[in-house]
Amino acid sequence: MTESTERWGLFELVLQGPADGNPYKDYEISATFSKGDRSLRVRGFYDGNGTYRVRFMPDEEGEWRYETFSNAAELNGVSGNFTCTPPRPGNHGPVRVRGSRHFAYEDGTPYLPFGTTCYAWIHMNRDLQEQTLNTLAQAPFNKLRMCVFPKNYSFNKEEPDLFPFVRKADGTFDLEVFDPHFFAKLEQRILDLQRLGIEADLILFHPYDKGKWGFDEMDAATDDYYLRYIIARLASYRNVWWSMANEYDFMKAKTMDDWDRVFRVVQEEDPYGHLRSIHNGTRMYDHRRVFLYDYGKPWVTHVSVQHWDVTLTSIWLEEYGKPVIVDECCYEGNLPQRWGNITAEEMTRRFWDTVTRGGYCTHGETYTHPNDEIWWAKGGRLYGQSPERIAFLRSILEAAPADYDLMPEIYDVPTIGVRGVYYLMYFGLLRPAYRDIELPEGRFRVEIIDTWNMTIEEMAGVHEGTIRIRLPGTTNIAVRITRIEDQ
């Protein structure tokens, strides 16, 4: 058998094996994938109907050799080769941390996360799922926060058709038997996102169960059993991120030690080191004490925080030395809950405020809807005015030098840039009539950006020395200063 798989594509070995007993539990299969001196061991999984699969994401072009190991004789010692070909256009590999505050795809292409949130979209009906994908295709988002388990919460009471575990006649779940149909659906959705250039920020546990299904209070052994299975299935999808939990502090059945263990299981089971973080609920960073999960722990790749006060971003960057994504900062909408009713203007402001403090921000939308089809939970359509402003910000950030950093010398206005070369200052709620700037050595272009009206106006001329920048006197203004290259 000779096959080929592109770099960071998904190679899949399919084998037939025993179907007796509970194959999910009774049989194990793994394989080593080797190239030259390198060898990776990956876990395979049972997919129902006597079918076993071992998936592998090669990160190097050339010939790879594999060999299986199993406690089932017919699955053991199977070996073969495949060719890893160059990645196709648009495939840049998985996202990695770059330096201490940025991300990049594995091929080095910078990745600037502009995420959104559709927690339970895969648990909705097929039409709504398709609508979500159509909306995403038009939207500026390249990361989606989404849950594996279904959600039982305000405005989201739907019973899904499929669950990760098989349901018994009495309505409870057999926590030893997975449902491959559910996972096939999940995998399809992850691929759909991949095609749209969207990272799937997959939430492995969450508290929105409230006694309905019980997935929030499984025991540690079951949690680990589930983690090993889902990672065996999904780790070779290059656009997967692991979010241990959403609002972990609302999951009363779990301790901080449990979360450490969950992190370590994920770290151990995933041979590719996909991004790992955890997201807090109201156990927020407090002004007097740090209340967050310790993002400094070695198995955490980045900070995935919930906080209304995004101006804390630079503090977290300093505290943890890792990239910061404010994965919830309230949602654009008009729900009664405090987290669900900021204006589009405020959402846009929080994006700019986070980004110009060196972090990244995540969108969500929560407008009341006659059928409760609210984007943040179910996907569907977007009604708000912030996405196009977020697209505008994304275009500006993508045009910035990739290695931008905080510019603390401009201490009074959050500013990112590259010293002497590029500055992006954000005035937010402040609206000075003018701003005096002492430019560094060189000649500069100065642009006034209206972040709400999405206009960029260049200040006439080429600028040097100390200059006065006249500003429009309105809020939501940014200033971009770019060094003009010598001819």
Next chain:
Amino acid sequence: MTESTERWGLFELVLQGPADGNPYKDYEISATFSKGDRSLRVRGFYDGNGTYRVRFMPDEEGEWRYETFSNAAELNGVSGNFTCTPPRPGNHGPVRVRGSRHFAYEDGTPYLPFGTTCYAWIHMNRDLQEQTLNTLAQAPFNKLRMCVFPKNYSFNKEEPDLFPFVRKADGTFDLEVFDPHFFAKLEQRILDLQRLGIEADLILFHPYDKGKWGFDEMDAATDDYYLRYIIARLASYRNVWWSMANEYDFMKAKTMDDWDRVFRVVQEEDPYGHLRSIHNGTRMYDHRRVFLYDYGKPWVTHVSVQHWDVTLTSIWLEEYGKPVIVDECCYEGNLPQRWGNITAEEMTRRFWDTVTRGGYCTHGETYTHPNDEIWWAKGGRLYGQSPERIAFLRSILEAAPADYDLMPEIYDVPTIGVRGVYYLMYFGLLRPAYRDIELPEGRFRVEIIDTWNMTIEEMAGVHEGTIRIRLPGTTNIAVRITRIEDQ
């Protein structure tokens, strides 16, 4: 000599004495004022031209007796009586701390501080001073932050006509000789404010000198000499508050021990215990460490803080157990400096945000002006749109039960009230479409307040139990819930 002075009025004993040498330094005069078992000792002062004065603010009606003490024979042992009459209308006495978060005049009338800032207004020309008083007469403010020493700062370079100390021919100051004309002017302005019902929050030291006059770097003995003199003159004005300094952390010549000493001198010299605080510059409360002067010290009566983030108010209330006034939270205007260019809407929001978190807020205005006549420094005219909104808030707060407190059970929206009786919730930037409330026992009136448009709309009917309050879906909304008294 028999005279009468109203309660909390100013009784003044005028004596002629020696004018030789330096009477400010060489002669001391004090007096005891006695009524029944009570006796207070107060310091008098030299007022130039051989005139000595001893001022006293009686706090009890009836006959008071006094007797002087001096190292000058003709000033020693002078005694007499005067009658303290009931206070005239509008005279409620000096402002005191009431409980742990409020203020009241000494007669028990609640005092809700709604301050503004004209740092150097007394140092401007007479016409501008008069204009300031005319503006204040129309404005909603009942406290004014103002400096004793003149100010040398951006937009404020004026050389005043008078200084606390006499100027020598070489332009330096004789720091042993006060100028009574300066103090007479200052006293007149304090009385002008008193007539307008405005407390003079008098700033005893400030850093805006920058080598021009040197008042920010006098030695400790001179500081104390100045304090004893100014307190002897001003402590009997009932509307005086002592602010040890503005932006004390910018005064590099002083240590924290100096500030402790200044507080203790003021505390010791002022027999009436006027309010005492100190105001920070950029040594702000930090999100990880407390950087402020320790307002918990026993000589500090209340917190007079500068911070952009007024949502910290409730933290300071808890931390210090004293009333909190955010005496600077940025100013309405359009100056280039970061502290001087928030919108009227944002200023109004910061007032509401502070007040519904249990504190009080102070206004300032900084619009560019062709002659740099900017309210925050010089007084003059107000151009902004926040004062009328602050007046609206003041009217609402004055109609609230005086003993309102924080209502932590409404945890998601800052709310003050009296449990079961009155609630004032402020939504600020949040704009939910509706809000479900479980009312306490009783029947209630519900009003929707638009804090920007200054409208109050009553929700039809009398309300009980769990209700849904439809909100307009715009920002800057407050809800007032008032229990209807049984007929």
